[in-house]
Amino acid sequence: MxxxxxxxxxxxxxxxxxxxxxxxxxxxxxxxxxxxxxxxxxxxxxAAPAATDYTVEVDAAGTGPAIADTMYGVFFEDINRAADGGLYAELVQNRSFEYDPADNAGYTGMTAWAPTAPDGVRGTVGVVDDTGRLNERNRRYLRLDLPSGGQGYGVVNAGYNSGIRLDRQRYYDFSLWARTGAAAGTPLTVRLTDPAGANLAPPLRIVVRGDTWTRYTGTFRATATSSTGRLAVTGTGGGTVRLDMVSLFPRDTFKNRPNGMRRDLAEKVAALRPGFLRFPGGCLVNTGSHYGYTAPNYERRRSYQWKDTVGPVEERATNANFWGYNQSYGIGYYEYFQFAEDIGAMPLPVVPALVTGCGQNRATDDPELLRRHVQDTLDLIEFANGPATSEWGGLRARMGHPAPFGLTHLGVGNEENLPDEFFTRFQQFRAAIEAAYPEIMVISNSGPDDAGGTFDRLWQLNRDAGVEMVDEHYYNSPEWFLQHNDRYDSYDRAGPKVFLGEYASQDNRFYNALTEAAYMTGLERNADVVRLASYAPLLANEDYVQWRPDLIWFNNSTSWPSASYQVQKLFMTNVGDEVVPSRASGTPGTxxxxxxxxxxxxxxxxxxxxxxxxxxxxxxxxxxxxxxxxxxxxxxxxxxxxxxxxxxxxxxxxxxxxxxxxxxxxxxxxxxxxxxxxxxxxxxxxxxxxxxxxxxxxxxxxxxxxxxxxxxxxxxxxxxxxxxxxxxxxxxxxxxxxxxxxxxxxxxxxxxxxxxxxxxxxDDRVAEPFRQVVTRDRATGELVLKVVNAQASEAATRIDLGDRVRVGSTARVTTLSGGPDDVNTASFTPIQPRESRLTGVRNSFSYTFPAYSVTFIRLGVAGTATGAAGVAGTATGAVGGGSMERTVR
Incomplete structure (x- = not known):
């Protein structure tokens, strides 16, 4: 990013x-x-004509580039509150009291918390950082000095967005770490309430005993549904009680994993059937924080380092996020690897190269710091792939995954603006990784844009060094995507392969999604060069938006797919195994x-x-x-x-x-x-x-x-x-x-x-609105004709499959169509796929593609060079919408 x-x-x-x-x-x-x-x-x-006739000619028996199973994937970066308050299912904000004004001017240790005294009898509350802390990484804790009388004094947490989401009859697991100086112990009452203080579940009663940090747990069952819930913790009996790591987790997480992912968001990601998961960024990787790289001291404002994110959650650091807020590392490298496995995706971590990017221009000149980061990267590979008897593989096993995660690809750096400085350091990472783990593909990058001096220089360096794969990033206007469908046609087939790690058209309207779809036909046509591609960003909390567009939107109670999500899903679930040669006529104009x-x-x-x-x-x-x-x-x-x-x-x-x-x-x-x-x-x-x-x-x-x-x-x-x-x-x-x-x-x-x-x-490139590509699905023996019509007029099209195949008379059609300014929202989602059945299909037939539409037609064929036997068309990956039958005339 x-x-x-x-x-x-x-x-x-x-x-x-x-x-x-x-x-x-x-x-x-x-x-x-x-x-x-x-x-x-x-x-x-x-200037285009009001109506245009097109032709699509397909060499239905021909073969083109193979398409990798990992062609399309997803990229997760903690931007727009994508992790805490988002994919990470934790419901308590600032659970370890680590927020600080040094990270965000609006923060204090009590952000998202407020004192509460139900009967008005008050004590004192404060956030403390001293030798009595929970551990060296979790430095701050809450001190409550309780009044000797009254019905309780404590704190209440408001969660994210409008409050804590609770669903009636669902279970929620509570935990906190606490210690007390009171000899008889300190009684705590934990409640889930509405903003007015009315209970939304039966309260929990806990007695904290002893002055040693101890974890206490309990379970709520909600008696009402609310999106404005609160979590209140109050104590009685006088004396001082100390609290840390106050947590509330829905039991119903994705795959029912503890410390897991919010189900509805994770399910939307999984429904894409991604071939890979790139994580954890993005700008937060190669800059970590606004303060660059420092030696490890477990203090605030450090760069993103994977070892901070593994092990017990209470021992993980809380860091200042590049995007202006704190991240708890509740989702750490273990959870990323586990999530990739759960959704059937190849894990693709990205590590810092110690050269800043994303608008910053600094490079470390500390050889010892560079050496340590190279070793940390080798340790990361051991964490992912090493045996349970190794140091870092052993940590993975103790965390619950004895078997290796099967890491094969790893990115070094992200959008560096100093090409020579970056590449010098990249080569050191690459040499060390290839010496220890020759099976790992080490991915370089080409800077923050689609062209320019940095881009050209990095591509030259990558080509000269024989780098296997280069990560490209760009965010451009919809017009650019229509103009550059042929971008990869001229790339060197013998040179480095392309990982298009971040791309998007700059808004979330259907027209943006159409132009992205048109561009994706060019990605598939060049599948021998473009091996991996992922739209970005993946997630956005509607109350914490720092970047638009985004693929999936959410608040604390619901989530919804953007129009671009529907395009990505259609392509990702109908990829095919190889490109079939085809060509289409263009749109005449001036x-x-x-x-x-x-x-x-x-x-x-x-x-x-x-x-x-x-x-x-x-x-x-x-x-x-x-x-x-x-x-x-x-x-x-x-x-x-x-x-x-x-x-x-x-x-x-x-x-x-x-x-x-x-x-x-x-x-x-x-x-x-x-x-x-x-x-x-x-x-x-x-x-x-x-x-x-x-x-x-x-x-x-x-x-x-x-x-x-x-x-x-x-x-x-x-x-x-x-x-x-x-x-x-x-x-x-x-x-x-x-x-x-x-x-x-x-x-x-x-x-x-x-x-x-x-x-x-x-500036003479034409924004061609009519694009297509054809792929073959070997499992079903079908051809998948993918057509984008990104203009206000219908596209009456003659489709010719040649005479070397037998075509089934029925095809399945999935269509996305709508107004160019349509935007999917929480309450209205006009852009959804519609399924239909096309009858009377022949080797040459006509089809009219709607204005502003993406259409996938799955055609059953036999007699091709692949030896496919079936002729019945079966659509895969289509969801939602209505169905209809249409006969070709």
Whole structure:
């Protein structure tokens, strides 16, 4: 998960557009379906006809690349509260009182807790860190000084979201560690209540005895259903009692495992039938926390290290998560391996390479620290695969899994921005692993983006070193996914294989899912190069969203699949064993010139702009502004920075505000030169000059000194998402005036910095809305025809299977269709698969694919080169929706 360009692009998408724009056919307008949130339709660079006829020609007896069983998988990162309060079934937040303002300014040791005195007789409460702690990793505990009288004094926990979810007649296991100085012991009452204090289960009575930390347990059976429950622990009798690791777990976890996973979330992941599980990140791996790498001291703010996450849960560290909150490590490496096994997925852990990524640029120069991390990685492999008689295999066995987990793949590093520094360290990891465990595939990466200097350099290093597999990450606009279906067609078949570890179109609407589906047909067509692929992120708690889009959404009482989940599930449960050669006709149309107004913006920076001129290709002046008469020609959205004319320049003075764009001119302008003088006054980055501005979600901008003032790039925003057109390293000096000129001609843009040509690009890729791929399912003898129609018009299509096969007369069809702006929510899920039966199928037949749809047709065939005998089509992996029968005419 990248903290650099994708984060900026997503923030921009949310601020500017708030939604995905669609790419309708010429003359059409996308509208919101019932229950969805409407957004302005994106104007497109491609004029398509209102209706198009297509052909799909299939060499039904031919064979193409084999598709690995692990082709599609899932990637879990603890972002959006995906673990604590999410997949991890623990219901108590801050159960060990380790939250701290050093990790999050809003935290204290009592976060999610509050004192309670049912009869008003109060004692004192405080979080303590001293030598009386539970252990060196679980340092803090709660001290309760109880009043001598009254009915009890203690604390109450509110859980996550609106409270603790309880279901009537379900069992909940409670535990805590406690000790007391009272000679006669300290009675505790533990209750599950509603916010007003009414019981939701019969109370538990516990007597804490002795001044040694001891674990106490009990079980509740809920008498009512609630999503706003509370857990209250009160003591009586005076004296002091100390509490730690206060836990409440639903007994009904996935596979009924103790310390396990929340059932509904785990079941949705399992229903994808993933071929692999990549864990535990992501940015939290290679940066761990915001504080980089430190020697082990079991203190706060450390990098993510797997040994902190295994063993008894009360002895695991609590760490500051990269994404701004604490993680308990209740889900640790043992639980990740166990979960992978439970869902039938290959485990694929990722370890830090000691070079930061995700918008940070640091590399360790401590050889001893690097040596220790390399050894930790070897120990991890032993933990996964070693015999129970080995040191780390023995720990795995003691935790409940004597047999090895069968680790075969391991990633080193994630989205590093320093390619040479990363690769030097990667080679040390790789050499050590291959020497000790030659059967393990060691996976490298290509940085945080789909192109650019870091990407090119890392790919060169990986190719030259003969690395087996390279992890690519990118989050782009829906248009990018339609434009780059052929991305892997030209990759070297003899070079490293690709692990597409993170990708997504930048929103959760159905149109985003359609463009992802169109792109996935290209992944499958290139299955000899792309061996692994996983959408990201996997999970998002609706009350703690840091990143959008996400595959599965949830709150404390329910969960629901996004439209992208439905696309991923359709592909993942209908993969096939090999690609079947096929080709489809394209969509005719005309590429339109770049048109639009101009804009100025900043990002966490104060900057001044002056002497703006826009000149047409014929020399006519379209705009001239030296701001001597104010800024009346510019449109400034309320709340987007602080703009004013200061000393004859247009100044944005807020050095914290992000995406502050102001615009001027006509959205219909084309073939022009934009010139401006820009000066950085203060802040983290440089300045942004926009052109081709058609509306708030569709524009280009030259981002000079972006990404914490480390590189310069041109980004294209379309539909609220972004893609990079050209990028180079570069920074901006504070106080220096820069002369910027942008020349736009048709679809070619040339950029000049201080009179010298900085770079140019031609944006002439077509966003093809009709894509297809065919695969063969050897087990059933079927061909699976997968067609995506990501446009507003139906696609009347002639499908020709040739004459070398016999085709069954009946096929099974699974369809996803809906409005392009449809969004699945907790209460309304318009995007669900529908099953139907197609009769009258022949070797050549016609089918009309609905507008905005993904369609899988499973065709029974015989007489192919595979020797398949069956002719009856049987759909697999289809779920939900209604069914219908349709006859081919």
């Amino acid at each position: 990248s903290r650099s360009r994708p984060t900026r692009a997503l923030a921009s998408a949310l601020v500017l557009a708030g939604a995905l724009g669609t790419v309708p056919a010429a003359g059409s307008t996308a509208s919101a379906a019932p229950g969805s949130t409407a957004s302005a339709a994106v104007t497109t660079d491609y 590429t339109l010139p770049i048109t639009g107004a101009v804009g100025l913006s900043t990002w966490a920076t104060s900057a001044a702009y002056d002497d703006v001129t826009v000149t047409a290709a014929d020399g006519a002046t379209l705009l001239r502004d030296d701001f001597s008469g104010g800024a009346g020609q510019w449109t400034h959205a309320t709340g987007r920075g602080s703009w004013s004319v200061v000393d004859g320049a247009y100044v944005q003075s807020d050095a914290v505000a992000e995406d502050t764009m102001v615009t001027a001119g006509d959205p219909g302008w084309r073939d022009y030169d934009l010139r401006v003088t820009a000066t950085k006054r203060s802040g983290r980055e440089g300045f942004l000059v926009a052109f081709g501005v058609r509306d708030t979600g569709n524009f280009y901008w030259w981002n000079v000194g972006g990404w914490n003032n480390t590189q310069t790039a041109v980004e294209k925003a379309s539909g609220g998402g972004k893609q990079t057109m050209i990028a180079k390293p570069g920074s901006v000096e504070t106080g220096r005036a820069y002369d910027l000129r942008i020349s736009v001609r048709d679809r070619t843009v040339t950029l000049y910095l201080d009179g010298q040509e900085w770079g140019s690009f031609t």
